[in-house]
Amino acid sequence: MRVIVADDEALLRQGLTALLATTDIDVVATVGDGRSLTRAVDTLHPDAVLVDIKMPPTHTDEGIRAALDIRRRHPDTGVLVLSHYLDSRYAMRLIETREGSVGYLLKERVSDLAVLVEALHRIADGESVVDPTIVARLINRRPRSPIQRLSEREREILALMAEGQSNARIGARLFLSPRTVEAHxxxxxxxxxLAPSDDYHRRVLAVLAYLRGVTPPVQDETRA
Known part of the structure; x- marks a missing residue:
């Protein structure tokens, strides 16, 4: 699996490269800003990119802008955003661009190499991964319509869906049979x-409804 690492902190880039070198992941390039990242993706066509949200020159949302641009121009390239900041709005901006192949993790997860590698493989396989800390914070907020229609168990299952968990993993976490999970x-x-259609498509729409129900909307400034 070929990956590009983008972060303005040179030590973090070097550390991630060294860590990933012990796995089956090949870091084909490291860059320090959004423009360099998009150029590297255009040239190297990696399976996935690891990108920080705040990078030069303004250290606001250059990373997320670059991620959104990559999603539009290279839909087969997975994008995993790493951030120090617990802000579910950034996760929504990614998930809303296209179904699957996106993820948002807090940088503290980098200390657990297995979690990072699993997330990279999952987004490369077309899944979406949202940091459990974000989901936990959202589920503890008072839900708004239409999420308020759901039972406590249904919200719990939807929270795990928002993390990108499969039905089998949800069942294992909650000690439920596959049939019970499917019924919920x-x-x-x-x-x-959500009218009957492709089940994966409905999962994405359900997760978006969940995130929208507890998160204020964010204007996509990349269109300005």
Whole structure:
């Protein structure tokens, strides 16, 4: 698996490269700003990129802008955003661009190499990964319509769906049978008024409805 690492902190770039070198992941380039990242992706066509949200020159949201640009221009390239900041709005901006192949993790997760490597493989396989800390904070907020239609168990399952967990993993976490998990997810789709269609598509829409229900909207300034 070929990956590009983008972060303005040289020590972090070097550390990530050294850590990933002990796995099956090949770091084909490291860059320190958003423009260099997009050029590297255009040239090297990696399987995935690791990118920080705040990079030069303004250290605001250059990383997320670069990530969104990569999603538009290279839809087969997975994007995993790493951030010091717990802000679910950034995760939403990524998830809303296209189904799957995106992720948002807090940088503290980097200390657990297995978590980082698993996230990279999952987004390369077309899944979406949202940091459990973000999901935990969201689930502890008072839900708004239409999420308020869901039962406590259904919200718990939807939170795990937001993390990108499969039905099998949800069942294992909550000690539920596969059939029970499927039944709960069916109820979630129904209560959120998601008409029958491709199940993966409905999972993405359900997660977006969940995140929108507890997070203020963010204007996509990349279109300005």
């Amino acid at each position: 997810i069916g109820h979630i789709f129904g209560k959120l008024d």
